[in-house]
Amino acid sequence: MVDVADKLGYFQAVTGLEDPDLCTQILQAHNWDLELAISSFTSSDPHDNNDDGDASSSRSNDDHHNRDRFAELDDDDGTAFRPPGIAWRVITLPISIVSGSLGLVSGAIGLGFWAAGGVLSYSLGMLGFGGGRVGGSARLVPVSSAAGESIEFVASFDRDYGRNHSSKPEFVSEGFMDALQRSRSSFKLLFVYLHSPDHPDTPSFCDGTLCDQVFVAFLNENFVAWGGSIRSSEGFKMSNSLKASRFPFCAVVMPAANQRIALLQQVEGPRTPEEMMAILQRVVEDSSPVLVTARVEAEERRTNLRLREEQDAAYRAALEADQARERQRHEEEERLERETAEAERKRKEEEEARERAEREAAEREAARVRMRQEKALALGDEPEKGPDVTQVLVRFPNGERKGRRFESNTKIQTLYDYIDSLGVLETEEYSLITNFPRTVYGRDKESMSLKDAGLHPQASLFIEIN
Template structure:
């Protein structure tokens, strides 16, 4: 039985009312019937559809196997929903999960959103009581706070349950996952399977025989392991106890088949209460599996389409990035080539300018040199004076150049050898500056050491024949 504080906290969570006194008055007015108070509150704040249908699938002692429509209880226990579309005939019931279970696995919200397609078109909405939501004052007037099961605590409970169950009943069993309920629900969503839930009551007299002769039989275990994700929990543990309250487990052994829905709820597809034979369990599970197959196939196809669309977008994005990178690479290459050509053009222009300047400088220097040589030749020609007339003191000199050209002039016998060099330089017949005047018979070189001798002293009077010899 859910205590007053839990009912008050749950009513506040569902309705969104923050005033505890007002919530207390509403609950008291409805005899602390939580579902009746919620239905009254939601009915007074919305326009429910004309047809409100509820279905529940249960198999238990004294209870009808299969599905039935709740008659007069609908107005008191069901939230207003719209009729589901034509389906395989499976009656679904939406069960609100305890906050402490939801907070134990934060992956629920994102996981449940994608599986909302499983309940698309509308399903029966049935908000059942929750345990562990209480806050404020408890029954004894003492302060109480909700006990939130963390991820590690939920997983620890699951591992402890699997370990104890295997120790008591062996390894031939459903492969219960060693993780919290919400993680198991997420796992079933990701694998597009239904979640088989087993709530274990160690103290119930029917539990040992049910586990040994039904749940752990090879045929049932193989069928469950092949077609379902399995989660088990002991009602002695926190999460198992809260799930037993959410699913309103009234008899044990208790099994259920659920799938994720929206708004932090699960769709309860089938519940089996009380001891059953393996054949009865297989018949029920096979029927649930067959009737849920279209929904699972639709969910799988939808997920595959989303995945294919995502892969297509990724491929398109990758192709776009590759094309963009190729364009950028070509643009960089084009810019680099353009910069290279510009550098080469600039370098060629610089070299041409330097060459042109060098030619201009060389021409200018050559002109200056030629002008200087012209001045020197003129000066030397002036320094020779006028050519003397023939006479006893006049020497006749013949000069032969390497080109074969001959020049002849008369000099006073007292003129020096340097005068002969000045004469040759003034003619401008040589492009070389380093040369010597040489006589053949006998061979005599009139070098720098003899330029101060007179023609007569050098033995060149009264006449001389010299040739110009270029020095290397």
């Protein structure tokens, strides 16, 4: 339920009256019936039937009157509308047609003249009209009561008249406001046909004129066609809004502002196809500059939008490329840092290993030196020649020879200590041998004396590296 404040605001938006007290008085006089108050306020416009004899004078008078009324209308952005010069009058649509067709509760919908660059402020997709796919499956769209009535009219017209003709008007199966939006989107005028099933001229007009092949081709090419039966709710309300007094009734309209339409032409009573085409052709010619200008402006807007989108896409691509290069640079820097750190770690490890090896080698060498010194001290002085003294000659693998005298009861172990103390060999893994006969005096014979080993009074030994 629309409250009093909403009704008052809506009435001011539709009528253009700024005095809230005056608007309140008008609404109170109509028992706060918003549709009745708006209809009463707008019904003061003069209305003349457009018979052939007085069409020219009627259009002239209405054009002059509408220029004054259009001067009071403002677009959504605050700029004044200018009449296209072809409208007879501006008609305020009943709230029930606007809300019934679009499922709205209240609020102004800025339609705007094409010539003024107006754009519908609603979207069929947002309001639940039109097809769509969500998640890969068909989206169920609720059908409004106005669309249901239109679908029923199209089916009835096809059933009664379409079967007998190869062509018929392509009436849209949707509510009036949606058809108006379709005409605006396609830059065409909206052809309105109000169908009176009980009128005696209706069958002949539908069969002879509306379904005439030449007329149908012209109509479908140049207009968006909408039809409604006056028995239906929306058709009846449109007949009241358009003040239809004779049938068959046809009209040509275009969008205006604040739930209004501009009436460009209306035809009442039966007409031949040739008469209808002559009338509609004149309307098309008169409105052509407006439609062409609107189409050019829309194309410019689409071109500008496409250019902006291309510029935005190019900017995003350049930004992404810069970001990719920056990431690559960072990754390269991080890789180099990792490689440098890894190389430094390996260098330190190698340096530490080398220092450790050198230290261990030095320690081993120091140990060997100490060992040689200790063994040399343990040998004592070389004895003088005598019957209990053995002369030993040792030949090293490098050809060097060393000799020394030992007591005959000296252990073979002492021979090993003597060789070790010389420091000629780099290893302690060796054996003493004699050639003739070959005898090995290994570490297992270290406890034998030279005399017991058969090396007294003299022996010549070779060193064999194990």
